[in-house]
Amino acid sequence: MFDHKGRLTCGMLFDVLGWEAGTRIDITAHAGTIVVRGARGGAHEVKSRRFLHIPATVRHWCSFGARELVLLRAVPELSVLLIFGQERLDQALPDPRRLVDAARAVGGQVGGSGGGPSDRAVEAGRSVSRPAAGSGELGGGRRG
Incomplete structure (x- = not known):
């Protein structure tokens, strides 16, 4: 500024x-x-x-x-x-309204938890940070 x-x-x-x-x-x-x-x-x-x-x-x-x-x-x-x-x-930069309108939710509803916004955010975080089984990730990543 x-x-x-x-x-x-x-x-x-x-x-x-x-x-x-x-x-x-x-x-x-x-x-x-x-x-x-x-x-x-x-x-x-x-x-x-x-x-x-x-x-x-x-x-x-x-x-x-x-x-x-x-x-x-x-x-x-x-x-x-x-x-x-x-x-x-x-x-x-792209039109922010178009980006928001086109955005899709990440992750899905956590089973039995009510599926509120914070639950979806937690589940999205897990799906992003958890390596896929058999991914061959080095370093012994956490599996969950």
Whole structure:
């Protein structure tokens, strides 16, 4: 999430990218996505407190507001951090209503237990975690 000054804290991603305080970067935008590239002669840098300040002009080009929730994606082989906004996520992700409507229950009713929602969840957990007989699972998995 951007703070009120347009900063992002993303230390774990800096680690993945190999970026430390003082690493020079370039910040550009394309198709509503902010592109941050590691660049020796970059116009910007990773700050000492391990945050990025994204200039207001770049945020406005991508229609990002203060405290906007964003998705960050590190691409280490390119030394790039991509910043996606909610609108791009809504376009890329499947329609949640369709997913919910198409969802099927996992597992079945536990015999004689009433079959309430929590019973079905317990049974679903058992069916997922229990190895099938003769599955050849290594390590002596629990059989139940």
